[in-house]
Amino acid sequence: xxxxxxxxxxxxxxxxxxxxxxxxxxxxxxxxxxxxxxxxxxxxxxxxxxxxxxxxxxxxxxxxxxxxxxxxxxxxxxxxxxxxxxxxxxxxxxxxxxxxxxxxxxxxxxxxxxxxxxxxxxxxxxxxxxxxxxxxxxxxxxxxxxxxxxxxxxxxxxxxxxxxxxxxxxxxxxxxxxxxxxxxxxxxxxxxxxxxxxxxxxxxxxxxxxxxxxxxxxxxxxxxxxxxxxxxxxxxxxxxxxxxxxxxxxxxxxxxxxxxxxxxxxxxxxxxxxxxxxxxxxxxxxxxxxxxxxxxxxxxxxxxxxxxxxxxxxxxxxxxxxxxxxxxxxxxxxxxxxxxxxxxxxxxxxxxxxxxxxxxxxxxxxxxxxxxxxxxxxxxxxxxxxxxxxxxxxxxxxxxxxxxxxxxxxxxxxxxxxxxxxxxxxxxxxxxxxxxxxxxxxxxxxxxxxxxxxxxxxxxxxxxxxxxxxxxxxxxxxxxxxxxxxxxxxxxxxxxxxxxxxxxxxxxxxxxxxxxxxxxxxx
Ligand SMILES: [Zn+2]
Numbered sequence: 001x002x003x004x005x006x007x008x009x010x011x012x013x014x015x016x017x018x019x020x021x022x023x024x025x026x027x028x029x030x031x032x033x034x035x036x037x038x039x040x041x042x043x044x045x046x047x048x049x050x051x052x053x054x055x056x057x058x059x060x061x062x063x064x065x066x067x068x069x070x071x072x073x074x075x076x077x078x079x080x081x082x083x084x085x086x087x088x089x090x091x092x093x094x095x096x097x098x099x100x101x102x103x104x105x106x107x108x109x110x111x112x113x114x115x116x117x118x119x120x121x122x123x124x125x126x127x128x129x130x131x132x133x134x135x136x137x138x139x140x141x142x143x144x145x146x147x148x149x150x151x152x153x154x155x156x157x158x159x160x161x162x163x164x165x166x167x168x169x170x171x172x173x174x175x176x177x178x179x180x181x182x183x184x185x186x187x188x189x190x191x192x193x194x195x196x197x198x199x200x201x202x203x204x205x206x207x208x209x210x211x212x213x214x215x216x217x218x219x220x221x222x223x224x225x226x227x228x229x230x231x232x233x234x235x236x237x238x239x240x241x242x243x244x245x246x247x248x249x250x251x252x253x254x255x256x257x258x259x260x261x262x263x264x265x266x267x268x269x270x271x272x273x274x275x276x277x278x279x280x281x282x283x284x285x286x287x288x289x290x291x292x293x294x295x296x297x298x299x300x301x302x303x304x305x306x307x308x309x310x311x312x313x314x315x316x317x318x319x320x321x322x323x324x325x326x327x328x329x330x331x332x333x334x335x336x337x338x339x340x341x342x343x344x345x346x347x348x349x350x351x352x353x354x355x356x357x358x359x360x361x362x363x364x365x366x367x368x369x370x371x372x373x374x375x376x377x378x379x380x381x382x383x384x385x386x387x388x389x390x391x392x393x394x395x396x397x398x399x400x401x402x403x404x405x406x407x408x409x410x411x412x413x414x415x416x417x418x419x420x421x422x423x424x425x426x427x428x429x430x431x432x433x434x435x436x437x438x439x440x441x442x443x444x445x446x447x448x449x450x451x452x453x454x455x456x457x458x459x460x461x462x463x464x465x466x467x468x469x470x471x472x473x474x475x476x477x478x479x480x481x482x483x484x485x486x487x488x489x490x491x492x493x494x495x496x497x498x499x500x501x502x503x504x505x506x507x508x509x510x511x512x513x514x515x516x517x518x519x520x521x522x523x
Contacts, residue, residue: 004042005257008034011264011272012049012096012236015075016060017311021330021342022265022297022304023079024086024314028330029294029411030263031088035472036406037259038089045091045253047240050076051233052097053216055130055207068215072097078315085318086327087475094240096232101247105239106232107220112283114220118164124204127153133229135204148267161206161219163231168278169200176273181287183273184409185337188266188293192273200274205231234276237262238285260288266295292409297334298341312342321502324477325351331411331473332419348502355477358422359466360499363481365429366459367495373438376491378460379453386451387432388458394424395462398469411473418469425462434459460485460492 010030013023027048034046052072061071076095083090096102113119126135131149135156138144145152173196175181176189183189206225209218216226237260241249254260264272269291277287297304299312318326329347332354334340370378384392401417437452467481480498 004259005252006034006037006042006044006259006261007241007253007257008037008044008046008259008261009237009263010048011262011268012051012094012233013079014054014056015050015052015072015079016054016056018075018078018313019082019315020304020311021299021314021317024082024326025294025297025330025334026263026265027082027086027088028327029292029409031086031090032331032411032414032472033261033263033292033406034089034091035475036402039472042258046089047092047094047237048080048088048090049092049094049099049236049240050079050096051229051236052076052095053232054133054229055212055215056133058213058215059130068213069097082314085315085323087323089475092240094236096236099240101242101245102232102236102239103217104244105242106217106227106235106244108244109235109238109279109283110220110227110231113163113279116282116284118167118282119205120162120164121159122162123157123159124162125155125157126204128156129153156211158208158211160204160208161222161225162202163205163275163279163282165200165202165275165278168281169196171281172196172200172274172277175277175287181273181277181291182289183269183291184293187337188269188273192269195270196274200278203275204228230271230275231279234271234279237276237288255286259290260286261290261292262288263292263294266293269293294334295337296339298339300343301341304342317347321347321351322500324355324474324499325502327474328355328415331415333412335412336408336410344505348504351499351502354419354422355499356501358419358426359477359481360497362422362425362429363463363466363484363498364495366425366456366463367484367492369434369438370456370460370492371495373434373441373452374456376494378487378492379457381450381453381457383450383454383457385432385454385458388428388455391421391424391428391458391462394421395465398465402469415473418466418473421462421466421469425459425466429459 008030010026013019030046034044037044057072058068061068064071080093094102127138128135129146129149129151131151132146136146136153140147173193176183176193183192205228206219207228209224209226212226216229217232219225219227238254241247241253243250262272273291280287304311314326325347329350332350333346370376398417398421402414405413405417432455434452434455437448437455440448441452463481463485467478467485470478470481477499484493484498
């Protein structure tokens with residue numbers, strides 16, 4: 001039997017500014033899935049990257065007075081460097097302006113769709129939002145403004161290449177309705193189905209080289225045009241697998257993989273669930289198996305965006321509060337459907353209540369008791385401890401609950417299953433009172449000695465189990481817990497605090513918003 005292969009991708013963000021917490025959410029979610037699938041013995045490739053070829057990047061570089069490549073390189077580094085602070089198990093990073101795999105792959109994709117008879121030239125006029133890099137119909141605008149950016153789109157009139165999306169309307173609808181292309185959550189799938197049922201129109205897939213300021217990938221055989229940045233960017237999921245350069249990776253991670261999972265934000269769902277699958281059908285490639293959609297983060301109640309001004313730099317946040325606290329907040333508080341509001345208070349409270357008080361304290365207490373009552377030698381008895389039914393049940397159920405929750409793309413439910421063990425373990429300690437057992441034991445009661453052995457052994461096993469289950473979610477903390485709970489030469493390491501309490505910010509934290517923040521924690 002061959003090992004199942006799972007390919008997991010994030011979207012590739014524009015690099016017109018530094019990364020914000022919303023992208024960190026997507027990275028951390030993808031990382032959890034990658035680690036989870038690896039734990040199940042699967043081969044996993046976790047891929048991210050940057051979308052360098054956008055007109056947005058060109059305009060931002062011009063505003064900064066820097067050359068486009070230099071600007072893009074500088075910002076792209078801040079995205080790829082998130083792997084360290086966020087503890088990401090990334091396998092591959094593709095940069096669309098730099099990576100030799102990319103252009104060759106985009107050109108092949110173009111040619112494959114052209115060969116299928118799906119590309120044609122036509123004069124086009126429309127309203128274009130550079131922020132979104134897409135055309136809008138007047139009906140899609142809010143009082144004449146882009147629904148995402150609140151800016152007025154430009155009137156654009158030019159001859160472009162078009163892709164025959166309309167040809168794939170029924171095919172796409174059937175594949176998504178049948179679940180062959182699974183979109184989670186169901187609310188998002190229904191949105192896509194409704195959009196397709198409304199009729200798909202062919203879309204423009206090139207820009208005049210002039211309007212693109214000469215930046216991007218030229219249309220094969222037509223140097224007056226560059227390929228539309230979305231076409232170029234969506235291609236990354238194939239180009240990074242050597243689609244244009246000839247590599248076994250394509251068969252291994254795409255054509256022959258059991259799962260091809262794209263994580264995307266709700267704002268780019270249409271590109272991933274409609275345009276991209278249609279491009280793949282046209283090119284004769286298999287489709288992704290899963291598109292997992294997250295909603296947006298707000299910061300102190302305001303919309304978060306790189307270009308909109310309100311942002312939180314994830315690397316800075318990690319520098320202040322640590323990887324575990326940031327990952328835990330993203331996984332524990334962001335709902336499966338609906339936007340989540342980030343505040344420093346919420347991050348700190350969640351970390352203090354659950355990581356420091358709940359989890360850190362539990363492991364510390366258990367190891368300290370084993371040192372106090374058994375000189376650091378962990379009892380190994382497998383006999384069941386008294387009154388531990390609720391704890392046993394939480395442990396027994398956790399793996400299945402986590403599997404089911406992550407299959408549903410529900411990180412809150414998955415972490416809740418781990419948290420339930422922590423909660424039950426702390427409740428159990430308070431109920432069974434090992435310190436009382438230790439007191440009775442000192443009177444020479446052998447029965448109590450056996451009981452305390454089973455209690456300590458059960459609690460240590462519980463902490464080890466928590467460490468294992470936490471690995472996909474909090475890889476750093478999980479490693480520390482496992483080390484703390486593993487005997488060396490028959491003895492547990494001396495207890496040390498694993499998850500420190502976080503200090504509250506000294507002044508009311510505000511989001512970065514163009515003006516200097518009063519508190520420089522997030523600056
Ligand atoms: Zn826009």
